[in-house]
Amino acid sequence: MTSRLEFWQGNIASAEGALAAGCRFFGGYPITPSTEIAEHMAAKLPKRGGVFIQMEDELASIASVIGASWTGARAMTATSGPGFSLMMENIGYAAMTETPCVIVNVQRGGPSTGQPTMAAQGDMMQCRFGSHGDYAIIALCPASVQEMYDLTAKAFNLADKYRVPVFLMADEVIGHMRERILVPDAVEHTGRPAFVPGTPPFKPGADLIPGFPEFGKGYGTHVTGLTHDERGYPCATNPGLHAALVQRLVDKIESATQELSDFDLINPDAEQVFIAYGAPVRTVQQVIHDHPDKTIGFLRIRTVWPFPAHALALFKNARRFIVPELNLGQITREIERHTKVTVTSVPKLGGELHTPAELFAVWEAGA
Amino acid sequence: MSFEDWFRQDRLPHIYCAGCGNGTIINCTLAAVSSMGWKKEDTVFVSGIGCSSRAPGYIVTDSLHTTHGRALAFATGVKMANPKLHVVVFTGDGDLAAIGGNHFIHACRRNIDLTVVCMNNQIYGMTGGQGSPTTPRGCISTTTPYGCTEPAFDLSELAIAAGANYVSRWTSFHVKELEKAIKVGLETPGFSFIEVLVQCPTNFGRRNKFRQVADQIEFLKSHSLLKAKRDRLLEQGEAIPEDMYVVGELIRRNRPAMGLQPKEAQS
Numbered sequence: 001m002t003s004r005l006e007f008w009q010g011n012i013a014s015a016e017g018a019l020a021a022g023c024r025f026f027g028g029y030p031i032t033p034s035t036e037i038a039e040h041m042a043a044k045l046p047k048r049g050g051v052f053i054q055m056e057d058e059l060a061s062i063a064s065v066i067g068a069s070w071t072g073a074r075a076m077t078a079t080s081g082p083g084f085s086l087m088m089e090n091i092g093y094a095a096m097t098e099t100p101c102v103i104v105n106v107q108r109g110g111p112s113t114g115q116p117t118m119a120a121q122g123d124m125m126q127c128r129f130g131s132h133g134d135y136a137i138i139a140l141c142p143a144s145v146q147e148m149y150d151l152t153a154k155a156f157n158l159a160d161k162y163r164v165p166v167f168l169m170a171d172e173v174i175g176h177m178r179e180r181i182l183v184p185d186a187v188e189h190t191g192r193p194a195f196v197p198g199t200p201p202f203k204p205g206a207d208l209i210p211g212f213p214e215f216g217k218g219y220g221t222h223v224t225g226l227t228h229d230e231r232g233y234p235c236a237t238n239p240g241l242h243a244a245l246v247q248r249l250v251d252k253i254e255s256a257t258q259e260l261s262d263f264d265l266i267n268p269d270a271e272q273v274f275i276a277y278g279a280p281v282r283t284v285q286q287v288i289h290d291h292p293d294k295t296i297g298f299l300r301i302r303t304v305w306p307f308p309a310h311a312l313a314l315f316k317n318a319r320r321f322i323v324p325e326l327n328l329g330q331i332t333r334e335i336e337r338h339t340k341v342t343v344t345s346v347p348k349l350g351g352e353l354h355t356p357a358e359l360f361a362v363w364e365a366g367a
Numbered sequence: 368m369s370f371e372d373w374f375r376q377d378r379l380p381h382i383y384c385a386g387c388g389n390g391t392i393i394n395c396t397l398a399a400v401s402s403m404g405w406k407k408e409d410t411v412f413v414s415g416i417g418c419s420s421r422a423p424g425y426i427v428t429d430s431l432h433t434t435h436g437r438a439l440a441f442a443t444g445v446k447m448a449n450p451k452l453h454v455v456v457f458t459g460d461g462d463l464a465a466i467g468g469n470h471f472i473h474a475c476r477r478n479i480d481l482t483v484v485c486m487n488n489q490i491y492g493m494t495g496g497q498g499s500p501t502t503p504r505g506c507i508s509t510t511t512p513y514g515c516t517e518p519a520f521d522l523s524e525l526a527i528a529a530g531a532n533y534v535s536r537w538t539s540f541h542v543k544e545l546e547k548a549i550k551v552g553l554e555t556p557g558f559s560f561i562e563v564l565v566q567c568p569t570n571f572g573r574r575n576k577f578r579q580v581a582d583q584i585e586f587l588k589s590h591s592l593l594k595a596k597r598d599r600l601l602e603q604g605e606a607i608p609e610d611m612y613v614v615g616e617l618i619r620r621n622r623p624a625m626g627l628q629p630k631e632a633q634s
Contacts, residue, residue, distance in 0.1 A: 025448045051447045056473040060440035063433065063470075067413070067444025070431060075448065093434050215429040215445065216452055218408030222375075222424055224432035233378060234424060234432075 003182045010148040010175045011036035011078075014104055014168065015044070017152035018076055020187045023102070024050040025075035027064030029057055029083055032116040033172040034106035037078035058083035062090040066099045070223065072192075072214040074156050078104035082113060084123055085130075091165050092131030093225045095249060098202070098210065100159035100192060104152065104168040106175035107326075109351050118351020119172035121278055121326040127167045128305050134246050136253035138260060139167040139305035143281035145179045151302065153187040158260070160192040163209055164253060169304065171326065173279040173353060195219065200230035208252035254306050261308035263301045265315070270297025272320045272366050275335060277301040279353055280324040286356040287363070296363060304331065309338035320344060320366050324354050370397035373407070375427050382421055386572075386580035388539035388565035389486050393422050393457075395542055396484050399549035400455065410453045413442040415467060418493045418567075419459035419486035436467030439474040442481050446626040453553070456483040460501040461491045464520050468500075475529030478557040478624040484549060485522060485560065488567035496570030503610070507574040523562045527618050532557030534617045538564040538587035541614065548616065557624030564612055587612070 008016070015037045018026075026041040038054070045052040051068070055061040061077045068075040079087065084105050094101050109115030110122045123130075127139050138158050140151040152168055159166040195201065195211030201221045204210045210230075213219040226234040227242045235241050253260075266288065274284045274297065281300050288296050297315055301308060312321070312335065321343045323332045329345035336343045346362055348354050374397070383389050400410065412430040414420035415438035423430035433441045438456050446454045463471050463485050474481065490508055491497040498508040500520040507514060523536045533555040535548035545563060552559030566572055566583035577583040594615035597607055607613075 025444065027444055053443065053447055055440060055443070056469050059437060060443070060470055060473070063437045063440035064444030064447070066433075067431065067441035067446075068448035069444075070429075071445055071449040071452065073448040075444070089434055090437065215411055215431075216408060216449055218406075220375075220407065220427045220429060222430045222432070224424065225434060226432070234421075 003184045006181050006183050007178060008145055008181050009036060009178045010142070010145045010170065011106065012040050013145045013148040013181055014078070014152045014170070015040035016183065017149035017187070018102070018156070019044055019048065021153040021156040022074050022189055023076050023156065024073040025065065025068035026050070026052045026077065027055050027061045027068065027075070028077050029055055029061050029079065031080045031083045033108055033175050034078045034080045034104060037104060058086035059089065062087040062094070062101070062103065065101050066090060066094050066097070069099050069101050070215045072216070074160070076102035076104065078106065080106050080108045081110040081123055084126065088126070088130040092133060092135065094165045095131065095135035095137065096225050097223050098163035098249070099165070100163055100212070101165050102152070102155045102159050102168065103165055104170060107169065107171040109349070115351050117172065119279055119326055119353070120349070120351065121169070121171055121330070124169060124304065124327065124330040127169055134250060136250045137165050137167060137305055138162065138253060138303065139169050140262070140302055141169050141277035141304050142174055142302070143278055143300070144174065145177065145181045147302070148174060149181060149183065157188060157190045161190060161209070162253060162256070163193065163212060169278065171279050172351070201232050202228060203230040204248060204252070208248050208255065257306040257308060258310065260303050260306060261311065262303040263299060263308055263311050265311070266298035266300065267294045267296060268315055269317055270295055270315065271317050272322060272363050273297030273299055273315045273318045274359070274363070275299045275301065275321050275323045277304050277331065279326060283324065283354045283356055283359055287359050290356060291360065307334050307338070312339045312341070322346060322359070322362055324348065324359055370394060370401045373397045373401060373426055373428070375425050378425050381425055383418065384569040386566065386568040387418070388488070388567070388584070389418055389422065391539045391542060392484060392486050392545070392563050392565060393425070395546040396455065396549050397426070398546050399553055402550060403553050405453050409451060410455070411445055412455050412457065413438050413445065414457040415462040417459040417462045417491070418488070419457050420462060422457040436462055436465070437470060438462065439467065439470040439481070439483070443474060443477070443479055446479060446481060450480070450626050450628055454481050455553070456481055458483060458485050460485065460487040460489060460522065461499040464500040464522055464525070472525065472529040475526050475531040475558050475560070478530055478532055478622050480556055480558070480624055480626040480628070482549070482552045482559040483561065485562045486565050487522060487562055488565045488571055490567050490571040492567045492570045496574065523560065523617050526560040530558070530622060531560045531618070532622055532624060533559040533619050535560070536562040536564070536612065536614050536617060538591055538612070538614065539566060540584050540588040541591070551616070551619070555619065556627055557622060
């Protein structure tokens, strides 16, 4: 495989990764700091036989994406906090109807309108739990322009395979920075689980995932956000059926946690271990670069949801996990419930990254 | 092919109350659809939430029963991603004009090639009879117990102003006219909007002095004013009574549209 060297902005890399993955539909609404993704798709998609449509709001954007996905198209949207909040309703619909779709959230400071041009990671819990009811999703966190490309392309494969909304939880720093990227000449493109005509359209396979009965093939699929049986028919007052459906929606993702996990272990014998995802990864990398004596451990997570709890035990000597986040400790709380090791949250609000000196000082204080 | 072939027989009986007019409208819609000679695999029904929106669940084609108010946004995605599909949307007054109002005007503005059948029962039927944006002034609902004090939306005029290519309004009494209007809507490229005033005996009629189902249908009939007659009255400088519903083909035009069938797919 040959690849070419480019110097791209993170948001452009995400759009290009989507195009490489065969995304054919983008429904979006402009919002800082994600807008470049929509603009790039508006320019490129029509020339590749795809459809770009600017919808009237984010409620409509995600709705159009779900509609497009049922015709078999790989479909996505991109947004930031305020738009993400508006999408929650139909993200739940996508989870309930098991509709593959990709949602990029270039996170900015919240709550509310907050800091449109500054980085944050304040939507990490919202992406996991933001819509009502119990469900599970997959969320990937890029820490470089390269990963904006790679993980966006990967998100489409995961969305298709698991029939679930997949989130690329980027942030303003990663979305807007420019750096070198190696663009592969092709990306892996796996399909949706095959549907066997004549079988109930929502009957899951052994992996808990049903085949995808796309529209326009004569399958006569009824899709509803109501609790439904394996035929797809509303069946909203049967307690056992509802419990089993919701449990399956969660289990199909959580039972695949090992398979979905994507993390790097750096200096696994260390006693103090940084855990980071997204932009703070860059700061931790600098700290380790500046102190190359292998005493600083690092668990660097790309797939944040489902959370790879098994990775924590791989640091056998760990006596402290240090978790820098651009929020008040959202993933810290998730880590705490999976370990007996002391967990130190290093929150940072305001839109700027931690400095390497700040993080090293936390590490040094515990050394 | 009879319109009955379009029903999902294994889903019957349906959820609609005795005397509900939605079945009449579904029958008229399916009669129009079946007269188009479309293949079932090329036809998709989309809906939002409410009594009207349960209709696609009783139809054998691919169907998307979505979230409250968002049917047109979902339908836009389906149609734009695959313009070969014929997309018909069922909606109601609450779904379309309250929570979905923004999607409605923008779908009209885009003039996207959908046919929308709105069952306007002037009430939230499914949730037990709350006031909607089309509840007439003075009418009783569970949230307007002293009579509705807000003016009602004229959905058809809204669709015309927002840019729809075809707009027609009838009532559940006018079954022949309605079927023809829906057919014209299906044939017309761009956004076609067919508003149907329909009786809801359980939640509207019973609170508003319609003792029998037929009383409300009779009311809709007697309060319908043909567009041609309305135009004549206006020409003669006569006043149009406020409680009349103007029915008929309200507009048919050929504005640029989106999501049209590719030429090679048109028969």
